[in-house]
Amino acid sequence: MKKVTIAALAAALSASAAQAADLEAGKVKAMQVCGACHGVNGVSVGDNIPNLAAQRPAYIENQLKAFKEGLRKAGSPTSPVATMAAIATQLSNEDIANVAAFYASLPGAEKGGAKSAQFPNVAKTHVAFPEDYKKTFVRYHTINFPATKQVRHYYANPATIAAAKAGKPMPDGAFILTEVYSAKLENGNPVLGPDGFYVVDKPLLYTAMATGAGWGSEIPDMLRNGDWNYAVFSLDKQHRPINQAECLGCHKPLEGASYLFTLKQLASQK
Ligand code: HEC
Ligand code: HEC
Structure with a gap:
């Protein structure tokens, strides 16, 4: 006391x-x-x-x-x-x-x-690296990051895309992985490809979010994102230390969009 x-x-x-x-x-x-x-x-x-x-x-x-x-x-x-x-x-x-x-x-x-x-109950993540994502996930989006001269490629598994298209809540097993690359530079500026996105130079890391039954149950309600957990992986697919509370806190305002910033892009996949 x-x-x-x-x-x-x-x-x-x-x-x-x-x-x-x-x-x-x-x-x-x-x-x-x-x-x-x-x-x-x-x-x-x-x-x-x-x-x-x-x-x-x-x-x-x-x-x-x-x-x-x-x-x-x-x-x-x-x-x-x-x-x-x-x-x-x-x-x-x-x-x-x-x-x-x-x-x-x-x-x-x-x-x-x-x-x-960190709080152990908030720090704990269940997200494991999706080894087969290149074969089973769909690449659904790209974003340039001028401030960091990076570009991200967004991948989701079919269950995530199906739920987004149907306007349904995310099922257990939803999974989003982003590949983070440094952009190829010319005179210090990112080089644009024909599609308007930065040409990639080197892969840097992966960010991920995934759902599983009960994965959110230990996270306090004020931070909880349904059953989403978060992770960042190094190139050798190992967990990088993160403060999951910050991931949860920043995605929390998107409660009405399944906590996803790119829900629209997921929903507009053919
Ligand atoms: C997910 C992480 C997180 C949680 C949980 C959190 N905060 Fe914060 N808080 C931040 C960050 C990051 C900043 C500074 C950045 C900013 O300005 O938003 C901040 C800023 C603040 C500030 C302003 C401090 C200053 O020096 O101006 C106050 C006050 C504060 N938080 C109080 C709280 C209280 C009280 C709670 C619990 C009810 C809380 N925070 C929960 C991350 C968090
Ligand atoms: C400062 C707020 C903020 C924090 C903190 C944050 N995110 Fe995000 N996140 C965003 C924004 C904005 C986007 C959409 C564009 C982008 O990729 O930056 C996003 C997108 C994502 C996506 C793609 C799916 C989606 O929501 O569209 C993943 C995966 C992701 N974040 C993982 C993480 C992880 C893992 C952490 C914690 C290490 C984290 N985020 C922390 C703001 C945040």
Whole structure:
């Protein structure tokens, strides 16, 4: 049990004048969801996720309200602001006051660069590399990524395409794999092929998402994407370490589209 300091109580009180914040309730939320990225102790699990420990409660509260109301938006194409919006819209104002008070009450990281461990139930992925994808999957889409000078080729198995075309929920066994390539460069610029897509230079890695019965059951509802799990594979088909919470969080707003950004492209396959 965390010792509640006078300072923390004072901070909690000033954060929510109308109603005293409930530190224990805030802690429960942190243990269920926030901690998967920010750490239960407020020291985050990764370099692109802010620490929250010892932050001012009013600041935390205001940021969460700004995410919830769409006032704090993505600053760059890679900013995962969509993640926090998806999470904050699932919080009541009371939840917000409670988590703000809880994180503000914690001591800051002792060392800069310290990281918390990921939640095992969220980190666990069931996705295995689909060895036969070149034979059994359909290549359904391509996207150029100018910022990274990369191009991705998107593959799906027939069950995924059939469900997308029928407008049905994804069945168990849906599978999407992307091949990530560096683009061939000329004077530092990607070379375009006749189809308008970058000519590939070298394969770099694979990203994947797949469904299986019960695969989402251990993931907290605020992050859960049905029964989808995620993975990134190196060229030798080994799992690369990822924070699955971030994959889930960023795809979460697409709940109405089976959590897929490219559902339209899947549905328009012949
Ligand atoms: C999937 C990972 C993830 C989860 C889960 C998550 N966050 Fe975040 N959060 C982020 C990332 C990434 C950022 C920073 C990027 C941004 O601006 O969106 C952030 C930013 C914030 C900020 C702004 C901090 C600042 O310095 O401005 C607050 C406050 C916050 N989160 C609170 C929460 C709370 C409370 C929860 C739980 C209810 C939560 N987050 C759950 C990933 C997550
Ligand atoms: C910052 C938000 C964000 C995060 C975090 C994120 N994705 Fe995505 N994902 C996207 C967007 C946008 C697309 C569509 C275009 C593209 O490929 O970038 C996408 C597409 C995909 C696709 C193709 C299927 C689809 O939804 O259209 C796969 C597979 C995928 N992501 C896997 C992952 C994995 C694995 C992770 C975690 C390591 C992850 N994603 C994290 C935003 C995100």
